[in-house]
Amino acid sequence: MAEHIVVIGAGVIGLSAALSLQDAGHSVTIIARDFPGPAETMDAVQHINYTSPWGGAHNRWVPPHPTTGENAREHAMALTTFARMRTLSDTPSTAGATGISFMKGIEYLEGPVLPAEYVALDADKLSLPAFRVLDWTEFPDKRVQWGCEYDTWCVNPMVYCCFLLRRFVFRGGKIVRRELRSPLEVFALSPEKDLGISAPPPKVVVNASGNGFGGSSGDDGLFITRGQTVLVANTSVATVTRQNADGGWTFCVPRNYEGGTIIGGTKEPDNWDPNPSPEVRETLLKTFAATYPQILDEKGGFTVIRDIVGRRPTRKGGLRLEGEAVQGGGFVMHAYGLGGRGYELSWGVAEGVVEGVQEYLKGRTVET
Template identity: 50%
Template sequence: MMECQEGKRDEIRQHIVVIGAGVVGISTGLNLVQEGFHVTIVARDFPAPFETISVDQINYTSPWAGAHCRFIPPTNETEKREHEMALLTFRHMERLVKDGKQAEAGIRFMKGVEYVERPPQAYLDLTEAKAAELGYKSFRRLDKTELPANVEWGAEYQTFCLNPMMYCAFLLRNFARLGGKIQKKVLQCPQEVFDMPEFRGIAAVVNCSGFGFDDPAVIPNRGQLVIVANDCDVTITRQNKDGSWVVAIPRGYDGGTVVGGTREPGVLDTVPDPLKSKQMLKNLKETHPQILPEGQDFKVLREVVGRRPMREGGPRVEYEVVDRNPKKALVHAYGLGGRGYECSWGVAAAVKDLLDQFAQDVG
């Protein structure tokens, strides 16, 4: 039995196809290559400089993202799983910095600040001791005198921010350097890969497509962003009692700051609303006036819209057996909404474990 499992494991490692070249897809492909798999990433879109990304690529969400890590107090099993994935990713970023890769990868560690106007109980219960148990670094509850007007709860902790173009290019470059292959192609469904002549005989396909190929549980969550040249010294997230948000995520390395605050599930409009952009900048200035020295104003580089693939019930990270002879694995890893960057290496580790589980189950 052990020999059968080893044989199946070796068969799987011969060639894996990962669908999707967003941050989750490339992280997964790179992790598998580092673990000894032979991998091809197949995708419609691949990383490119921010200046060349087109609005036509609105569904390729990674370039538009504000790429940082927010530690959210978990209150259910889905949130606990995502929290563990975020911790794994955080530790991975720490290792990259320790190895001197921060500039090459576009990583900066800095202070993260959270403000909540109407905090739920999970936030009120978040003491320094509880935060330490959850893996927060340098967590501190803010005093009332440190909070902006109308904010009831605030905290700060250590986090990281990424320049997404630099980081995704870094991942892809390392993937290729280690022998990973790349193919540009538009797919209609993940099972299509099994019938492509160049992939015939492969044992597994990993679906990191973001939207999941017509998964009815996945809906686009429209996010409008303003990219400004002004650099912010912290990453800020403010939750207002009316349901709106104030978000500032520094990209660093001359990438400016992502200013956000809209979450519009199911809205497909691709055109930025100038009134919303103006309001987001105004809200940030009121929340964190330090971003603008006296007499200066925001220098807007671009107004963009992205569609975060949000999945009801949480991300799908599991495998199914495709009824072929021999049986194949279709591993799903998509639907992370706005948490792709912060959970990416946790998802990558889970995919590797699922491939090992498949080898054991059918070996």
């Protein structure tokens, strides 16, 4: 049954969910405070709480834990997203406009102890494409204990999100720029008078607000994880990630489409500092060059375009993907708290949103 559905949020999650709801036959309006635009004009302070422009963004395969099964749901979502990215990037009418690039992903792990999910990794069972464990002669130095490569994708985030938004509008989707206090506020708005759109009042709202409206939604597990990265003009043919024994990370994410390459990065829970640190920038560049000198230009250096600070919308226990019946009628489908994995899980989350919404609508039809 076709419905008018409102999606709150125009980050990668809101846009993917909105498109998938359109695919399921619904008419969709996106309400958001921030919308995608060219990365070059995106203001670092004004849009700091809009995470999607500041992400890498690449897909790293994170295998489920072999005994606890932790992360199995997310791995399935990453596989769904990989397949969708492949289709988008291979479709002749969209190829070249999507901001998606396929390439090798290279991973290096330092000791002292290899995580159990890597020791017991069965690449075929996990459907990891073109997976290969690296020989120790391929490691950059002796601190690396294990390494692998596989096929994966990266996106230029704002090229990709602008593509999703354009596709959404082209298919008849409506957009409204507005800041809301709560997902419930949508049920009190008149589409015609308050939003300027001709549509019936929605019974279903999707909460893809990144941080789920913070603590005001009653979800007290939310926090941010600050990430500082550097955008450089140097290019790389692969996305490379190294996990250090001290818990630190060094990585590069080629954005392509003349968008440079991200060199990262920090992961700092509850750090709200919006300002990039020049010292951190120097350390990030130096550390990554030591692991992957192939990225350096002919003079042995980097050309820095800008520093980036972003806030990953993180949630204790992982993302929230569940529906909530609203007292007095209506349904809110929550899809937030993606932390550092919003792009790589996006189409899996969108699929979950559609399932949750369809189930609610089916139940409502049965009740009436």
